[in-house]
Every structure is written in structure tokens, then in C-alpha cells.
Amino acid sequence: MRSVAEHKPATVRTEQIILFRASSEIFAISSGSVQEVRSVDSVTGSPVTISEPSLTKVRHALRRGDKNIYIVNTATHFGLRASSPALIFLLRKSRVALLIDSIEKMTTMTRLQALPGAFCHQERVWYRGLTVLDQNVIPVVNPNGFLTADELFLLDAATGTGNVPELAGSRGAELSV
Amino acid sequence: MSWMDQADTRSCVLLRLGERRFALTAEQVAELAAPSRVFRFAHRTAEIDGVILRRGRVVPVCDIAERLTGKRLTNRRFYLIAARRHEGHIDWIALPVSGQCELIQADLTPAGSSDSPHVAAWISHGGEVIEVLNLNELTPGMHSSPVTRQAEATPEVHPQ
Numbered sequence: 001m002r003s004v005a006e007h008k009p010a011t012v013r014t015e016q017i018i019l020f021r022a023s024s025e026i027f028a029i030s031s032g033s034v035q036e037v038r039s040v041d042s043v044t045g046s047p048v049t050i051s052e053p054s055l056t057k058v059r060h061a062l063r064r065g066d067k068n069i070y071i072v073n074t075a076t077h078f079g080l081r082a083s084s085p086a087l088i089f090l091l092r093k094s095r096v097a098l099l100i101d102s103i104e105k106m107t108t109m110t111r112l113q114a115l116p117g118a119f120c121h122q123e124r125v126w127y128r129g130l131t132v133l134d135q136n137v138i139p140v141v142n143p144n145g146f147l148t149a150d151e152l153f154l155l156d157a158a159t160g161t162g163n164v165p166e167l168a169g170s171r172g173a174e175l176s177v
Numbered sequence: 178m179s180w181m182d183q184a185d186t187r188s189c190v191l192l193r194l195g196e197r198r199f200a201l202t203a204e205q206v207a208e209l210a211a212p213s214r215v216f217r218f219a220h221r222t223a224e225i226d227g228v229i230l231r232r233g234r235v236v237p238v239c240d241i242a243e244r245l246t247g248k249r250l251t252n253r254r255f256y257l258i259a260a261r262r263h264e265g266h267i268d269w270i271a272l273p274v275s276g277q278c279e280l281i282q283a284d285l286t287p288a289g290s291s292d293s294p295h296v297a298a299w300i301s302h303g304g305e306v307i308e309v310l311n312l313n314e315l316t317p318g319m320h321s322s323p324v325t326r327q328a329e330a331t332p333e334v335h336p337q
Contacts, residue, residue: 025219078219116228117261117268120318121221130218130228130235137228137235172302173292 002072017131020089023080026104027031028131033143037103040085041097047071052158055151062085062097070155071097072146078126084114085113096146107133112140185285189300189309191233192257193276194242200309202298207258207269209278224317229271231258239316239326244334245295250275261312263319270316285309 016031047060050070062069069090070124075083085099109131115124125145131138147155188203195327210231215238216225223309236258242250268285283300283321313319313337 004267070193079221080219116235116237116270116296116318117263117266118225118239118318119220119222119268123220123222126219132230132233132235135230137218137230139218 014108016106017109018089018106018138019133020087021101021104022074022078022085023083023101025078025080026141027074027078027091027134028109028133028138029098029143030128030140031106033091034089035092036090038088038090040088040099043088047104048159050158052154052157055105055154058147058151058155061155067095068156068159069095069097070147070152071099073099075099077146091143094143095152095171096143098146109133119125163174186282187285189283189285190257190278191192191270191281191307192274193278195246195248195275195290198305198307199245199248199255200281200302200307201259201312202285202297202309203280205259205261205312206278207260209274210258210271211309212231212253212255222317226273229256231269231271234269236269236271238273240273241310242273242275244315245310259312261316261319263313270312273299 014088017028018031018034018091019026019028021027031064043062047062050058054111057073058070059073060071062071066110069144071088075081075085085101087100087102089100091097112129112131114129115127127139127143127145128142129140131140189200189240190203190206191198191200192198208231210229213229213231215227215229225238226240228235228237230236236256238256240249243249250273254276255274255278257274258269258271261268261270281300281302283302285298285300287298288296294314295311296308298309300307300309310325
């Protein structure tokens with residue numbers, strides 16, 4: 001006699017993602033990678049300006065506990081035209097925050113295709129892969145691909161310890177994910 | 178001894194890029210596809226225009242005409258979907274071509290040491306001597322680098 005479990009259809013593994021806009025392009029990020037979404041206005045005045053010529057994509061840092069959180073301009077990171085970012089994604093278990101233009105929507109992906117081998121430069125670090133949604137190909141960003149350990153070290157050296165003010169407000173998330 | 182080491186009768190696909198004709202061995206060619214929407218996203222591989230969707234698969238588009246003829250294709254009529262084999266993996270790539278392709282039988286003459294790396298062999302057809310292309314030399318991503326090796330470890334991934 002066959003067990004019930006044998007008749008059970010294979011469950012489709014899904015992952016919830018956030019589609020967001022940076023400059024003219026749409027990207028996806030796993031919602032599990034985003035701890036908090038803030039308005040740029042909610043941190044105005046608190047970040048310290050960073051002027052590291054080799055890392056123009058990072059202009060500001062926030063202070064959380066005894067660590068700096070570096071805000072990466074996503075459009076600059078991907079080499080896109082400058083835009084008017086309005087939101088910040090604070091990434092989970094990371095010292096990176098992303099400056100983005102807007103959130104398009106939250107949705108679910110069922111398949112993540114590896115980036116084809118013909119793509120052989122920085123995009124291999126930038127993306128976890130590609131997903132197809134509504135007959136559109138969307139790159140799914142790698143949350144660990146925005147700053148390398150060396151770049152974090154460089155930024156720590158540039159900012160020093162304890163010279164970055166606390167993040168304005170203790171909670172104040174515009175949207176909790 | 179590989180097929181390139183000796184003259185051999187093989188099926189080849191003739192393709193047209195602008196005014197010139199080139200060939201690929203038929204075993205490398207999957208299909209000839211009608212023009213379809215090219216999806217573009219941020220990347221740093223200059224040779225890749227974007228990707229097309231073909232049978233649920235994301236296929237990068239690589240215009241090899243500029244390198245072979247000195248001019249980019251202005252009128253793309255079809256995409257020749259070709260397979261590249263590299264360290265046990267098959268990687269598909271879409272080559273824009275400017276005319277109908279033709280399947281022929283031809284005797285392959287192996288390329289010599291003085292030939293360009295993109296020439297795998299030569300064929301003679303219709304009074305023309307035609308290059309049989311070495312796609313691994315013409316298209317990016319076939320020479321292992323730290324980033325490509327990292328990617329090869331995960332040819333297909335599933336959501337967490």
C-alpha cells in the first residue's frame with residue numbers, strides 16, 4: 001500500500017522577492033535579505049559624508065550599535081544614469097544599505113536561472129541569477145555583491161570608529177519587510 | 178584525434194553576416210529563431226547585447242558580426258541559437274544573423290597555425306572558401322576566470 005506522502009504532488013519552492021527600481025532599471029532582491037525599508041528623508045542630516053575617490057557609490061554611512069552601515073547608491077553601483085533615490089533598504093545581517101528609487105511591487109519567484117556563462121565580468125558577483133516574471137527577465141541581486149570585504153575595510157579606515165552619528169530615530173521604518 | 182585534426186565530411190550550417198558567409202558545424206546549432214524581444218539589464222560584458230527568452234531558457238545575445246566583418250549588423254533577421262560546450266557544461270548563445278541559413282555537407286579542412294583563433298576549419302562551397310567558426314574564441318565566458326569558475330558551480334539554482 002502506498003503512503004499518502006507518495007501521492008503528494010511535488011511542492012514548488014518559491015521565494016518572496018521585492019522588485020525595485022534604480023535609475024531606469026528594475027531589479028529583484030529576496031525579501032528575506034531586507035531588514036528594513038526607510039525613506040531617505042528619515043535619515044537626512046544624520047549620515048556622515050564619505051569622500052573615498054575609489055568608491056564613489058558610497059557617500060554616506062549610518063551608525064548602528066558599534067558598526068557603520070554603508071549606504072550604496074545602487075544606480076552608481078550598476079553603472080546606471082544618476083537618479084533621484086527616495087528609499088533605503090537596510091540589508092539583514094549586513095553592513096550595507098541600498099539607496100534605491102522606488103519599490104515596484106512584492107511578488108514570488110519559482111525559478112531562478114543561473115546567469116549564462118557568457119556573462120563573465122562583475123555581473124557574476126552582482127547577481128544571484130535571473131528570473132522571468134510576466135515575460136520579463138529580471139536580475140536578482142546578490143545582497144553580498146555590493147561591497148567586498150576589502151571595500152568595507154577601506155570604508156572603515158576612511159570613516160574611523162565612532163565618528164558617525166547614530167541613525168536618526170530608533171525605529172521609524174517606513175515599511176517593515 | 179579531434180574532428181579539427183583531419184579533413185572530414187560534416188554537416189555545416191552556413192550563416193550570413195552582412196555580405197559575408199561563415200559556417201558552424203551543425204552539431205553546435207540548436208535552431209534558427211525569429212527575432213524576439215531583447216531584454217537588457219546592467220552588466221559589464223561588452224560583447225553581450227542582452228538576453229532573449231527561448232523555450233523558457235534565458236539565452237544571451239552576442240553580435241559576432243563586428244568582430245568578423247568590422248560592422249555591426251543593422252538588419253537582424255534571425256537568431257541562430259548555438260551551443261557552446263565547456264568543461265562538461267552546455268551554454269546556449271544567440272547569434273544575430275542577417276539572412277537565411279543553409280544546411281550543407283562539406284569537407285572540413287583543419288585550420289592552420291597561421292589562422293586566426295576564431296577559425297576552427299575551412300570549407301569550400303559554391304566557389305567560396307568559408308571559415309568554420311570556433312565559437313569558444315568568438316564569444317565571451319569560455320575561458321575560465323575566478324568569476325566564471327564560481328558561476329559554473331551553480332548552473333541552475335532554485336529559490337531558497
